[in-house]
Amino acid sequence: MVNDFRLVRPKTLPEALGLLDEFGQEIEPVAGGTDLLVKLEDGRIRPSQVMDLSALNELKQIRLVGEDLHLGALVTHTAVLESPLTRTEAPLLVMGCRTVGSTQIRNMGTLGGNLATASPAGDSIPALVALEAKVVLASKKGERTLPVEDFLVGPGKTERRREELIKEIILPCAREGEKGFYNKLGQRNALAISIANVAVWVRLGERKNTLSRVRIAFGALAPTVKRGRMVEDALTDRELDEASLKGITQLAWKEVAPITDIRASAQYRRDMAIALLYQSLYHILFLS
């Protein structure tokens, strides 16, 4: 039978948090709807209540707060692409959001929704992890802040408690000497779920072809988006050329634990961690 849920439509964040406090166990919040509606249609979820967040305009803001960029949970992927703030302060996130689905999906889908869905292949998440973004969870009792990397528990699973709502995402603004690259491999060039993807953030070293800091996040290559700390360390503070880059990026093989599905085999995905990482660093070091 088609799921016939009750709908709640809060007008403000406190109202939404009040509802979650009372009925959190039964409520499924919906932001852009691009994931939830598919699950409803497939009968994969049968919530008794759905909370339409679309009226919560306070969660649609992109703000500069000190050295940080605050992105409301309901900021759409398109808003990220079009905002002058994100373009200058978070270019890596812009690159990631650009590869999401299609124009319509980017117009509807939100950063908070992408995080809450917690797909291992979610295209904005590796960028957030590589940027060491934090997620702010709000409940009636207050707020708590977690690194995005720790917020993710498994495919479709997060640290969000039923009475909490993702309020915003905080990331440090880009600075001089920092660079990023986002590299996605899909079966086609739009409307594609990642076979594998990687987001790379670096701070260039003082010496040519060196990196003083490196952060790497792999998508669709483990149960959650996964940092590649071993390969980050190996890349830091050493002179890199094509050959050494080729050698070091092989370490990515040890960073990931992919699965076989209809899109690709686990073995191929593991090799792609290396290939996509190599290409990303090559772009950063030798092409830009």
Next chain:
Amino acid sequence: MNLVEVEFTLNGERQKVIVPPRTTLLEVIREHLGLTGTKKGCGKGECGACTVLLDGEAVLACLTLISQAEGHAVTTIEGLAKGEQLDPLQEAFIEEGAIQCGYCTPGMILSAKALLRKNPSPTQEEIKTAIAGNLCRCTGYVKIIKAVQKAGRRSAEVAAHD
């Protein structure tokens, strides 16, 4: 019975519907309001046939709960022509041969409409990006891209004369 009341404008006219909350914008448009120009191709946001404009932005009506349209302006393909005067995009699609079976056409035109609103003279790459969420199995997209370029040029000329 569990129902929600939603008010929005559809092609410039105020609409109020009272429907079960599970109802999508697509179901309201096609089944409750009888406007069948908006098509259903997959019901899962994978084909773009149900594309409509929500406050000028292209969205997928099949993945939009009707309550999400509350207070917004929805435009469907029926809302583009002014009487018998077709929209420049509709004219260009006909002239350039951008239509074959026609099932993707309404959604395709609306995606293009949203693009031209923001960017009246898009590059080929920008057009391809704007319509990449609208699958077409007949045309190979070539004439669609040409039509969007032509409509953009024509709109710019009209704007220049106004």
Next chain:
Amino acid sequence: MTEFKWVGKVVPRVDGVEKATGRLRYLTDVGLPGLLHGRIKRSQYPHALIKGIDTSRAEALPGVVKVLTHKDVPGVNGFGIIVPDQPVFCREKVRYIGDAVAGVVAEDPAVAEAALDLIEVEYEPQPVVDDAEKAMTSDSPRVHEKGNIHQEVHVRHGDVEAGFAQADLIIENVYKTPRQMHTFLETEGGLAFYDEEGLLNVWVGSQYPQRDQLQIARVLGLNPRKIRVVSSPTGGGFGGKDEITIQTQLALMAFVTKRPVKLWLSREESVISGWKRHPMTLYYRTGFKRDGSLVANEIKIIGDTGAYASLGGPVVSLAVESSCGPYRIPHVKIDGFCVYTNNGVAGAFRGFGVPQSTFAMETQLEIAREKLVLDPIEIRKKNVLRRGDIAPLGHTMTASVGILNTLERAEKSDLWCQREKLKSQTPFPWKKRGVGVAIALQGTGLGVGIPDYGAAIVELTEEGQFIVRIGSPEIGQGNMTAYAITAAEALGCDLALIKVVTGDTRNSPDSGTSTASRSAYTGGNAILDAVAKLKPKLLAVAGEMLGVDRAGLRLAGNRIVSPQGRGITLAELGRYLREKGLEAGARGNFVWPTADVQIPGAEGLPHLVYTYVTQMALVEVDTLTGKVELREAATALDAGRVLNRQGLEGQAEGGMVMGAGYALMEDIIIEKGYFKTMNLSTYIIPTSLDLPERHQVELVEVLEESGPYGAKGAGEAVMVPISPAITSAIHDAVGVRLKEMPAAAERVYQGLRGEEHGQ
């Protein structure tokens, strides 16, 4: 040179405005008061015996009007164009996961959906036949009682062993092709109801209303005249709506309940239950002389038709026919097998077996020419068929043959002329570019042994319009516009005065299918015949009205005028004809010419009139990921005279992209009879961002005397050779020779690793 007013000109589609404005009602858009909703209960297993069906709980659900099973089928419980081996509702056995076991009709779609879960079916699962080659062995479980080989085709021409004895080089390989899905944007659906005259109306988008009518009649045990089928407009067909999709089940729903019923498949249901392109395994042994000339070809083709026959036999036959490409090969031995499995169902699909064998043959030729160090164009020129040649199947190529012309034109394309420069423009060190060329012929029409006939009615209305009626439906390909052009040209009137009606058993005569690249050619010829009968009659009456001799009269715009400048409007003539009770229309017909030999046991083989095409590809391969992108393409097409220029270009552009999807990404994966690819998220077709930057289309007009104004069909050939052109271009770029499609990134990557390890 003949000057045409409409033929070959760029004209707007006759259905353009209705489609661009969203006003056109597709058959899934039509509603009726009191409409009931149908749903289909499908099999739970790919292969199982049915031990019992209990519908009582479903029937008891409030809102359910009727639950239907095999017991409710009054006539033959089966459909199928060649043999009706597919049950409307299964009785004793299910043979694929999409098989229909029961149908629900309810007041509300949600109730119908809920009732499906209440139908209890007891199954006894059987071993799953999931491999066509294994299915051919004597110890395989049987999908059908008669055995798993549905049809065999055997061609012997020349002496193949003698041929191989002359060969300097013999190439032997096995090829495999994917299960492509049509992916029409409108899924199968429509409605059925009784009209005021008591006719059972079945309105479902399809490719041949009159045959649907007959198939429905057989199932219902009803006089076909009591059934009206409307099949236009359709949101895409490509062969996937040639066979019955839902018509018999839907018709039965309305027949039993006597109320209007709508049945419209979800995308997932469409994927699982619908027709697909036959996956094929193709064994090739090909002999060449040192100079590249072909001397012998020994081929075995196995096509997986899935659970039911549909057009599987003819599809394999066409794969056999085109298995030697458009080449002269004196000694051939070709065997084709169409085999039942539990892998979904396969049937007609644009190209109809030709894409599969063209991929294999063109790859064989490329492997040979690489070994023989020959130019890809030259080796083809050396071998291509010319008019008057004996084709590999033994028939004489008496119709026009333009394959050499397309090669010569393609050779002058920008892609080919600038190929070295284009190949050198790689953006990153890990990208490599390559070019490839491939050619094909595609038989048009149904071929020898299958009666192929067309009819058209052209009539003048009292409003001064000409109505052209032809059954072959508009499925997006633009035959309505081609018909309007042909009629306007023949009549000498304005295009705007032509109104075309297709796809309706009541309002348009049986003119055969909209398939086999046949509808413009067949319908066009029937129109010319009708106009040849009608026009003199009209002029005679006009002469009478004007009191002048008809000899000098001619049609101009919307008038009939005399040399002296006197005239009457067509509307005046139309009204006069009505008032006097005179015939205002004429019926024309056309019977296809056929080849001078017939291949026994293979319906349709060989053909006589072929479309010819050369396609070229420039690809870019990412050597680190294996991902392939098509950067440029070129098509040179011989479809005879161009009737509708824009429409033909559109076919070429869309066909090329469909062929590129086939080469690069498309495949329905079925494991042990279960679908792994269920929707448009996992079945991927090219988007606008997967297009090449440029696709040069050249229309080579080699006139075909038997066609309307010299035209031939075009709808299918345009998707065929691009696939091997792409795989050859991949080889040119990175040295990986693919014998299996699609060239998905992982497959190419594995090939690249194999190359590294010297395999």
